[in-house]
Amino acid sequence: MAEPVELFCWGGGWDLPSVHTDSLVVLAYVKFSGAKLAVKSIDWTWRTITASVPQLHYEGTTVTEPTQILNFLRKQRFNADFELTAKQGADTMAYIALLEEKLRPTLLHTFWVDAENYANLTRPWFTSHSPFPLNFFVPGRQASLALSRILLTKAESPLLNITEVEGKIYSEAKECLNLLSHRLGNFHFFFGDTPTSLDAFVFGHIAPLFKAPLPSGQLQKHLNQLDNLCQFCNAILKNYFTDPPAEKRMDCSPTANHDPVDANLQKLTQLVNKESNLIEKMDDNLRSSPQHRPHRHETKPLALAGERISTPP
Amino acid sequence: MSLAAEAFVSQIAAAEPWPEKATLYQPLKEDQILLSDSASSLAVQTFLRMCGLPVQVSCCANAEYMSPSGKVPFIHVGNQVVSELGPIVQFIKAKGHSLSDWLDDVQKAEMKAYMELVNNMLLTAELYIQWCDDYTATEISRPRYSSPYSWPLNHILAYQKQWEVRRKMNAIGWSGKSLEQVYEDVSQCCQALSQRLGTQPYFFNKQPTELDALVFGHLFTILTTQLTNDELAEKVKSYTNLLSFCHRVEQTYFKEHDGESQSGSSRHSKGSLP
Numbered sequence: 035m036a037e038p039v040e041l042f043c044w045g046g047g048w049d050l051p052s053v054h055t056d057s058l059v060v061l062a063y064v065k066f067s068g069a070k071l072a073v074k075s076i077d078w079t080w081r082t083i084t085a086s087v088p089q090l091h092y093e094g095t096t097v098t099e100p101t102q103i104l105n106f107l108r109k110q111r112f113n114a115d116f117e118l119t120a121k122q123g124a125d126t127m128a129y130i131a132l133l134e135e136k137l138r139p140t141l142l143h144t145f146w147v148d149a150e151n152y153a154n155l156t157r158p159w160f161t162s163h164s165p166f167p168l169n170f171f172v173p174g175r176q177a178s179l180a181l182s183r184i185l186l187t188k189a190e191s192p193l194l195n196i197t198e199v200e201g202k203i204y205s206e207a208k209e210c211l212n213l214l215s216h217r218l219g220n221f222h223f224f225f226g227d228t229p230t231s232l233d234a235f236v237f238g239h240i241a242p243l244f245k246a247p248l249p250s251g252q253l254q255k256h257l258n259q260l261d262n263l264c265q266f267c268n269a270i271l272k273n274y275f276t277d278p279p280a281e282k283r284m285d286c287s288p289t290a291n292h293d294p295v296d297a298n299l300q301k302l303t304q305l306v307n308k309e310s311n312l313i314e315k316m317d318d319n320l321r322s323s324p325q326h327r328p329h330r331h332e333t334k335p336l337a338l339a340g341e342r343i344s345t346p347p
Numbered sequence: 348m349s350l351a352a353e354a355f356v357s358q359i360a361a362a363e364p365w366p367e368k369a370t371l372y373q374p375l376k377e378d379q380i381l382l383s384d385s386a387s388s389l390a391v392q393t394f395l396r397m398c399g400l401p402v403q404v405s406c407c408a409n410a411e412y413m414s415p416s417g418k419v420p421f422i423h424v425g426n427q428v429v430s431e432l433g434p435i436v437q438f439i440k441a442k443g444h445s446l447s448d449w450l451d452d453v454q455k456a457e458m459k460a461y462m463e464l465v466n467n468m469l470l471t472a473e474l475y476i477q478w479c480d481d482y483t484a485t486e487i488s489r490p491r492y493s494s495p496y497s498w499p500l501n502h503i504l505a506y507q508k509q510w511e512v513r514r515k516m517n518a519i520g521w522s523g524k525s526l527e528q529v530y531e532d533v534s535q536c537c538q539a540l541s542q543r544l545g546t547q548p549y550f551f552n553k554q555p556t557e558l559d560a561l562v563f564g565h566l567f568t569i570l571t572t573q574l575t576n577d578e579l580a581e582k583v584k585s586y587t588n589l590l591s592f593c594h595r596v597e598q599t600y601f602k603e604h605d606g607e608s609q610s611g612s613s614r615h616s617k618g619s620l621p
Contacts, residue, residue: 099520124539128460131467183518213456 040091045075059238065274066229069112077163126232140207146180150250215260372410373420383473388420390564396600408495468536478512541586
């Protein structure tokens with residue numbers, strides 16, 4: 035029997051399954067392609083400083099970097115891109131390059147270099163999710179890596195000064211977000227009605243910016259003005275990360291997010307969803323193990339939850 | 348330059364027409380210029396020819412140090428000095444010449460995305476092959492880069508440049524890649540470009556844009572430059588529509604003007620396309 039495939043990621047927070055961009059990209063792709071793997075968070079382990087996250091372990095081999103992991107999943111026949119034409123595949127590569135060049139430096143700056151955000155949000159989160167004594171080193175190391183990456187790629191040598199670069203990278207990032215918004219238009223996903231790897235990459239980059247409670251977030255304000263990107267994020271979160279797979283609605287109409295639902299009912303629905311998610315996972319684990327027979331009574335709460343979810347408007 | 352200063356400069360730029368004595372500066376063509384700089388310089392020259400703006404090419408050993416951003420090529424137009432293709436395109440747009448005004452928003456987004464793809468993959472791969480591959484760095488890059496200088500400055504400058512490029516590769520995560528992986532990346536990038544081009548004459552059908560200039564600059568230079576082995580050129584040659592695209596742009600924009608100052612005629616390169 036094949037060993038299960040394991041994926042190591044940073045843990046979840048701020049309403050997201052993971053706070054780390056690359057981990058989110060891989061998690062989103064896993065959901066889109068229907069791949070079954072065990073997701074393990076590296077929080078509170080020594081992997082926070084030793085591993086380069088995200089990391090996929092399969093039968094002794096290790097794959098890192100989102101593009102390599104996506105290639106690996108495609109080879110295992112978990113392919114979210116098989117309906118794309120050759121030109122759309124080429125477009126995917128181009129837009130991913132655009133994200134990496136224009137948006138990622140600014141995201142790194144917003145979370146790791148901007149003093150207010152780093153001190154109030156990023157560092158406390160990563161410190162609280164790293165084991166002692168690594169919590170002294172992990173955030174600082176990430177911050178210095180981020181700063182050096184921005185300076186080496188964007189600043190004009192030999193005057194490597196961050197303040198000169200800031201204006202440039204923020205304006206480039208805003209332009210990039212505008213371009214993505216133009217490209218998405220009124221569609222649900224970038225290539226039609228089913229999500230692909232490009233949607234995973236865009237989601238991974240935009241979601242932390244959208245959801246994190248940043249004290250000083252000029253880029254976040256800009257993103258909030260681009261409605262279609264916000265709805266894109268919300269749709270993916272709602273359809274792929276909160277609902278149980280049995281109830282997966284492909285209806286990602288943007289208006290459903292803004293219904294005036296009673297807050298308590300919403301919280302109850304989310305709790306029920308999370309519970310049924312957990313039960314599904316347990317069920318899957320039990321089913322995939324050859325020694326144990328699946329427990330039939332597990333499906334009953336799922337059915338009950340299914341009834342409760344279908345009633346709210 | 349800060350954003351406010353840039354906006355101010357572009358306002359001034361818009362006021363003046365294109366002068367006759369515009370000059371483009373690049374390192375010495377015969378002895379000094381390397382693959383990546385040659386590609387960028389050719390891209391800018393092609394763009395200016397596509398806009399119909401005359402420019403003189405001047406080769407100086409210290410072009411890199413004269414440039415405001417430290418990167419070549421740069422153009423000296425009237426009172427302003429602008430370097431790198433992106434700012435040059437904006438500068439020329441402020442003067443009223445543009446190759447991409449007729450594109451709609453989605454097409455402009457695509458064009459920018461493909462330009463970033465070329466910069467991200469092709470340019471980075473060129474830099475990697477030149478400076479991170481030990482054999483190429485020792486045989487070609489360091490001797491050529493430091494050729495105008497005498498000992499010991501040549502050693503110091505060459506190693507300093509190599510250290511800088513290696514640091515940058517480290518920061519973006521390319522230092523862990525092997526040469527085969529880099530060639531594979533180049534191949535994938537060319538495949539994406541080839542699929543996007545299809546059977547059209549230019550990337551956006553009838554008229555060339557800055558994307559065509561950039562792609563031509565890089566592909567032509569790769570095809571006509573002699574490195575330690577021909578593997579990079581072979582990767583590009585396997586895509587026939589890209590080859591015919593390069594021929595077409597060369598015929599249209601470089602052959603009809605003076606034949607001697609052809610883009611690729613130097614000892615380092617193999618002349619025109621095979």
